[in-house]
Amino acid sequence: MGKKGIIGLAIGGVICLAVLIVMSVTMFPSTNNAPVTGQNDLVDNTVAVDTPVADEQAEGGDTLTPGVESDVTIDADAEASPESAVTEAPDAGVAEGEPTQAPDAEKDDKKNESDDKTTSDDKKNDSGKNNNSNKNNNKNNNKNNADKSNNNKPQNNNQNNNNKDDSNNTKNPSQNNVNTNTNTNTGTNTSTPVPSNGDNPGTHKDPVKSEYKTTIDGLTVTSKDAECTVSGNKLTISKAGTYTLSGKLSNGQIIVEAAKTEQVVLVLQSASLSCSNSAPIYVKSADAVTIHLAAGTRNTVTDGAAYSFTTALKEPDAAIFSSEDLNFEGTGSLTVTGKYLDGIASKNDIDIKQGTISVIANDDGIRGKDGIEISGGSVSVVTQLSHALKTTELASTGKGMLTISGGTVKLDAVGDGIHTTNQIKITGGDTYIDAKNEGLDSDMSFVMTGGKLVIDGTKSVNHMIFDCPKGASVNGGTFFAVGNSTLTKPLSTSSTQKTLYFKAGVEQETDTTVTIQNSSGKQMFEHKATRKYQCVLYSSPELKADTYTIFRDKVELGTTVVK
Numbered sequence: 001m002g003k004k005g006i007i008g009l010a011i012g013g014v015i016c017l018a019v020l021i022v023m024s025v026t027m028f029p030s031t032n033n034a035p036v037t038g039q040n041d042l043v044d045n046t047v048a049v050d051t052p053v054a055d056e057q058a059e060g061g062d063t064l065t066p067g068v069e070s071d072v073t074i075d076a077d078a079e080a081s082p083e084s085a086v087t088e089a090p091d092a093g094v095a096e097g098e099p100t101q102a103p104d105a106e107k108d109d110k111k112n113e114s115d116d117k118t119t120s121d122d123k124k125n126d127s128g129k130n131n132n133s134n135k136n137n138n139k140n141n142n143k144n145n146a147d148k149s150n151n152n153k154p155q156n157n158n159q160n161n162n163n164k165d166d167s168n169n170t171k172n173p174s175q176n177n178v179n180t181n182t183n184t185n186t187g188t189n190t191s192t193p194v195p196s197n198g199d200n201p202g203t204h205k206d207p208v209k210s211e212y213k214t215t216i217d218g219l220t221v222t223s224k225d226a227e228c229t230v231s232g233n234k235l236t237i238s239k240a241g242t243y244t245l246s247g248k249l250s251n252g253q254i255i256v257e258a259a260k261t262e263q264v265v266l267v268l269q270s271a272s273l274s275c276s277n278s279a280p281i282y283v284k285s286a287d288a289v290t291i292h293l294a295a296g297t298r299n300t301v302t303d304g305a306a307y308s309f310t311t312a313l314k315e316p317d318a319a320i321f322s323s324e325d326l327n328f329e330g331t332g333s334l335t336v337t338g339k340y341l342d343g344i345a346s347k348n349d350i351d352i353k354q355g356t357i358s359v360i361a362n363d364d365g366i367r368g369k370d371g372i373e374i375s376g377g378s379v380s381v382v383t384q385l386s387h388a389l390k391t392t393e394l395a396s397t398g399k400g401m402l403t404i405s406g407g408t409v410k411l412d413a414v415g416d417g418i419h420t421t422n423q424i425k426i427t428g429g430d431t432y433i434d435a436k437n438e439g440l441d442s443d444m445s446f447v448m449t450g451g452k453l454v455i456d457g458t459k460s461v462n463h464m465i466f467d468c469p470k471g472a473s474v475n476g477g478t479f480f481a482v483g484n485s486t487l488t489k490p491l492s493t494s495s496t497q498k499t500l501y502f503k504a505g506v507e508q509e510t511d512t513t514v515t516i517q518n519s520s521g522k523q524m525f526e527h528k529a530t531r532k533y534q535c536v537l538y539s540s541p542e543l544k545a546d547t548y549t550i551f552r553d554k555v556e557l558g559t560t561v562v563k
Helices: 003-027 040-045 051-060 076-080 082-086 098-104 110-117 120-125 127-144 146-151 158-162 164-170
Strands: 212-216 218-223 229-231 234-237 241-249 253-257 263-275 281-285 288-293 298-303 318-322 325-329 333-338 342-346 349-352 356-361 366-368 371-374 378-383 401-404 408-413 418-420 424-426 430-435 440-442 446-456 472-483 499-508 513-517 523-528 533-539 546-552 555-562
Touching: 253 263, 263 281, 288 333, 298 318, 318 325, 318 333, 325 342, 333 342, 342 349, 342 356, 349 366, 366 371, 401 418, 440 446, 472 523, 499 546, 499 555, 513 533
Parallel strands: 234 253, 241 263, 253 281, 263 288, 263 298, 281 318, 288 325, 298 333, 318 342, 325 349, 333 356, 342 366, 349 371, 356 378, 371 401, 378 408, 401 424, 408 430, 418 440, 424 446, 430 446, 446 472
Antiparallel strands: 212 218, 218 241, 229 234, 472 533, 499 533, 513 523, 513 546, 546 555
16 A cells, blocks of 8 residues: 555544544533432532521522532533533433533523422433532531531432431430530530529529438327437437328327437427327427417317336426426417326427417316417416416526416416416506405516506405515506405505406405496406405596596496595
8 A cells, every 4th residue: 555545544533533532522412410329529629609608599599609500510512512501412411401501501500500400301311410419508507607508408318318417416316406516616506405493403592401310109290300219119310400290199209309409390280299198399498499380270288197217306297397497489279188187388489479278187178387488379377276477486596477468368267367487567468367365466566558458356255466676566457356355455656557446345255247437437357256255446548537436237336535
């Protein structure tokens, strides 16, 4: 073959090669537009859309920022070779209408571009590409905005297969929809907030300290402070605190034996306590003991007629006996029956502030060695042998006083109504005394500055309405008394309030009504006597210098002059 022949063959080969190149471009488009399946590395190399731009495009289809790629991949070969872009090649798997997509993308409104991107045929043929694109968008959204990543999570399970790094961001948690995402790539915690205190049982305040509960017989003793000890039929409290007693103790004893500096509160809540041979409540030691009567409850304390003693002191000797200060409070009721001797007794002070307290005693009703004070509540005392209220400490010690400043006090005594070693002082409240012996018997004096005091005294020639060697002065309040005229004296002249003294010619019968009227016929006071009487004593702020008439059942007994 000559030189021309060789050149011809070369030219022919070049032409054939060119034809093959053209045919390959026409029949086989760029693989950038072909569906991609199972190529994870290609997915990872795709440039993701920046989060702010993706948000703008999704919300309003705004124009993409120049230089930032969108989730629509533009075929580079189609831009370089327009001829191949317009050549139909249905056998290559390119969807109808796709050849015009690339050149017209920059001319169309972005909203229309979004519609072209989601053409149904594109979704059929380019599902792999769209899945990869959506995954990349969500991956970047999760990295830049944790809250938006939750809203844009795809539901396609292929995401977890295509990107293991995003598996924590895209996994579905529980049905409660609580996000437990711990992705350290985000700066915002997207977990569901823990409910505040009160909503979440796991964050409530510390629980209340458990109660100690002790039972003896049918009685239950509860306390948040300390436990009790039981030995036989005796329950002992040895530490400070509040102890609630409820139920029935048929034959036993509550003993308080605490340190001298500790205070104990016994709450009686429908409690019935009895002991056949000693005090049902026995306070051996403490700083002070308070008996609180729970509101709306009835409580009883009863002892036996014979006690068994283990010491020469012969203590206790009352149904409620205390070696220390004893206080009563609460609005409940308490009935104390002292069959042996006294009803309530303390070797120190007794202070009654509240409660409805009824005492029935064989000897003294309420005995406080160092003193008794009643400032409220309702107190009723009935005695069989001795005094209703009594103190015993010598006046020289400055103790032994009795004070009534409030409440209602009713005393019915075979002995004295009030018997003290020191002064009797009444500043308030309503006090009614029915006494076989003296109504008031003080080794010192009696002073009244307020309240009301009514006494039905004895008819015995050996007793009187009041026996107070240091004087009986009424400087305020209302005082009325009837009784024996043999030893009864007028109230002290040192009284700053006017006083009336009247002596009838003969003894008057019991259960008759005594009335006092002034000269104008105004009734000053009226009372039904419970004992025989012959003498009348009266004082009040309304009493003035005048002539007063005394009546018995509306029958005039006589007159007296107040100066």
